Amino acid sequence: MSSDQISTKTRILDVTWNLLESGDKSVRMSDIAKAVGISRQALYLHFPSRAELLVATTRHIDSVKDVDARLARSRSAQTGVARLHAFIDAWGGYIPEIHGVSVALRAMPDSDQDAADAWTDRMTAVRHGCAAAVVALARDGRLKEGLTETQATDLLWTLLSVENWERLVRDSGWSQNSYQAMIKQLSEAALMTDG
Amino acid sequence: MSSDQISTKTRILDVTWNLLESGDKSVRMSDIAKAVGISRQALYLHFPSRAELLVATTRHIDSVKDVDARLARSRSAQTGVARLHAFIDAWGGYIPEIHGVSVALRAMPDSDQDAADAWTDRMTAVRHGCAAAVVALARDGRLKEGLTETQATDLLWTLLSVENWERLVRDSGWSQNSYQAMIKQLSEAALMTDG
DNA sequence: TGTCAACTTGACACGATGTCAAGTTATCCA
DNA sequence: TGGATAACTTGACATCGTGTCAAGTTGACA
Numbered sequence: 491m492s493s494d495q496i497s498t499k500t501r502i503l504d505v506t507w508n509l510l511e512s513g514d515k516s517v518r519m520s521d522i523a524k525a526v527g528i529s530r531q532a533l534y535l536h537f538p539s540r541a542e543l544l545v546a547t548t549r550h551i552d553s554v555k556d557v558d559a560r561l562a563r564s565r566s567a568q569t570g571v572a573r574l575h576a577f578i579d580a581w582g583g584y585i586p587e588i589h590g591v592s593v594a595l596r597a598m599p600d601s602d603q604d605a606a607d608a609w610t611d612r613m614t615a616v617r618h619g620c621a622a623a624v625v626a627l628a629r630d631g632r633l634k635e636g637l638t639e640t641q642a643t644d645l646l647w648t649l650l651s652v653e654n655w656e657r658l659v660r661d662s663g664w665s666q667n668s669y670q671a672m673i674k675q676l677s678e679a680a681l682m683t684d685g
Numbered sequence: 686m687s688s689d690q691i692s693t694k695t696r697i698l699d700v701t702w703n704l705l706e707s708g709d710k711s712v713r714m715s716d717i718a719k720a721v722g723i724s725r726q727a728l729y730l731h732f733p734s735r736a737e738l739l740v741a742t743t744r745h746i747d748s749v750k751d752v753d754a755r756l757a758r759s760r761s762a763q764t765g766v767a768r769l770h771a772f773i774d775a776w777g778g779y780i781p782e783i784h785g786v787s788v789a790l791r792a793m794p795d796s797d798q799d800a801a802d803a804w805t806d807r808m809t810a811v812r813h814g815c816a817a818a819v820v821a822l823a824r825d826g827r828l829k830e831g832l833t834e835t836q837a838t839d840l841l842w843t844l845l846s847v848e849n850w851e852r853l854v855r856d857s858g859w860s861q862n863s864y865q866a867m868i869k870q871l872s873e874a875a876l877m878t879d880g
Numbered sequence: 881t882g883t884c885a886a887c888t889t890g891a892c893a894c895g896a897t898g899t900c901a902a903g904t905t906a907t908c909c910a
Numbered sequence: 911t912g913g914a915t916a917a918c919t920t921g922a923c924a925t926c927g928t929g930t931c932a933a934g935t936t937g938a939c940a
Contacts, residue, residue, distance in 0.1 A: 498917080516795055518896065529919055531899090540897070600711055600792065644857040645867070653848040662839040672840070679874035693886080713927065724888055726930090735928070881940100888935070897925085904919070910912095 499536050502526050503550040506543060510590035517594060519543075541604035548591050548608065555587050561619065570627035571682070575674055577623045578650065581616055582670045585655045592652050613647075620646040624681065632682050642681050649676055694731050697721050698745040701738060705785030712789060714738075736799035743786050743803065750782050756814065765822035766877070770869055772818045773845065776811055777865045780850045787847050808842075815841040819876065827877050837876045844868055844875070 505525045509517045519540055523530040537543040552558075560583070564576035585592075592612075598605035624642045627633045633642060648654075650673065658664040658672070700720045704712045714735055718725040732738040747753075755778070759771035780787075787807075793800035819837040822828045828837060843849075845868065853859040853867070 516896095519898090520896085528917095530897095531920085532918055534898070535917070538898090597795065641859075644853060644859065645871075648849050648852040648857075651848060651852060653846060654843050657843045657846060658839060662843075664836075664839065676840075676871065676875055680871055711927095714929090715927085723886095726889085727887055729929070730886075733929090883940090884938090886936085889933090891931085893930080894928085896927100899924075900922085902920090905917085906915100907917105908913105908915085910914105 498526070498528065498532075500550075502528075502533065502536055502543070503547050506547045507551060507591070510547070510594050513590060539604065541598060541602050541608070544591060544595050544598070544605060545608040548588060548595070548612070551588055551591065555584070557584060560584060564619070565622070567626070570623070570630040570632050571678075573626040574623045574646075574677060574681075577619050578670060578674050578677065581619060581650055582655070582673055583666070585652055586659070586666060589652065589656070589660075616650060617643065617647045620650065627681060634681055634683050637681065645680050646677055649673055649680070693721070693723065693727075695745075697723075697728065697731055697738070698742050701742045702746060702786070705742070705789050708785060734799065736793060736797050736803070739786060739790050739793070739800060740803040743783060743790070743807070746783055746786065750779070752779060755779060759814070760817070762821070765818070765825040765827050766873075768821040769818045769841075769872060769876075772814050773865060773869050773872065776814060776845055777850070777868055778861070780847055781854070781861060784847065784851070784855075811845065812838065812842045815845065822876060829876055829878050832876065840875050841872055844871055 502522065506517075506522050509515070509522060509525060515521065519533055520530045522543075523533050526533075533543070537546060560580040561577075564573055564580045567573035567576045592609075595605050595609045600606070621639070621643045624633065624639050624646060627642070628639055633639070654673075655669060659666060659669050664672070697717065701712075701717050704710070704717060704720060710716065714728055715725045717738075718728050721728075728738070732741060755775045756772075759768055759775045762768035762771045787804075790800050790804045795801070816834070816838045819828065819834050819841060822837070823834055828834070849868075850864060854861060854864050859867070
């Protein structure tokens with residue numbers, strides 16, 4: 491250990507991240523091993539399965555890209571609208587960073603419980619962020635009448651899905667900026683009173 | 686042939702449809718064969734691959750559920766808004782019918798070109814419907830200023846995605862009615878002038 | 881009677897994941 | 911100095927699902 495500047499484990503995570511983000515391939519365990527410069531079996535000495543490796547990679551990205559700091563800003567917003575905007579910027583702006591891993595995680599066979607759970611956890615965390623923004627809006631009395639907090643959360647969470655980002659940014663060629671601006675506009679139209 | 690009331694091919698398609706719609710499983714070729722009551726190999730006498738079987742199943746559902754008739758109504762709408770609503774009803778109401786197959790098609794390995802193409806075709810067809818509704822809105826002068834027809838189409842197409850339906854109806858427990866109502870409301874808020 | 885289509889059984893190749901066993905190499909430490 | 915240990919290597923193998931191949935059966939129809 492100690493020696494090679496950075497540990498093999500970290501190198502594996504970085505390489506996996508790169509391969510997934512570069513997009514084109516299916517990224518098999520053997521591809522990752524080759525890119526790291528170790529044997530396929532050595533991969534299994536560090537990560538028990540492909541699913542666990544993918545999960546560890548998302549955690550690695552979270553720490554490198556400091557997802558906590560990004561979210562902290564939205565938590566400290568004063569008004570409901572500010573919180574909504576900050577959260578959209580935080581999560582919407584984070585999607586491109588984890589998009590490669592997210593695709594791989596969702597492409598795992600349904601039978602893979604680890605992978606499914608990891609993705610569900612992610613989505614649940616995002617949902618909590620949505621719910622907090624909705625609560626802040628409600629507290630300000632800006633939530634559209636006839637909309638429960640749960641419904642509003644469902645909606646915001648749906649609008650902010652990775653798949654919607656894929657459709658607009660990746661498939662339709664929208665810039666990240668116009669994506670974020672449009673989601674804000676849509677969220678306001680969907681959730682807030684005009685007042 | 687002729688004899689067994691309905692042809693084996695049709696029975697295969699019906700069974701595949703049922704299995705996919707019932708949701709729980711991975712639905713392997715052997716599962717389908719067993720459910721039809723023939724050998725796994727006989728399946729390959731009728732359909733060259735799993736991908737082709739899935740594609741044929743969507744076409745089968747289209748014909749049984751008469752997708753053309755559903756879409757015809759939206760094409761004959763007089764105003765842009767009417768067309769928008771009719772299209773949302775048509776496609777949004779069709780999603781539950783093909784949801785099982787859609788999941789299976791998207792779950793196919795990326796390497797499978799047939800499956801990917803079939804799904805892309807579907808999405809392209811939906812996009813055309815969206816574009817037509819947007820054109821009708823623009824003709825009525827009801828398209829929001831600062832929004833190109835392409836952007837409006839991108840947005841409507843995104844809102845009407847199968848994944849958004851999954852999130853609201855399947856994951857969040859919305860009724861089909863409230864789903865359709867909400868998509869209408871959102872589409873109007875996103876695309877139309879207040880006038 | 882013979883032919884043909886629809887099917888059956890059984891074996892096998894392939895690609896990817898994951899496992900197992902046995903060997904190598906470098907480092908650290910007593 | 912010599913021996914344990916961690917981090918790796920090579921190579922073989924099991925498993926699962928798809929798809930292929932070959933040879934046999936069955937029933938209808940001409």
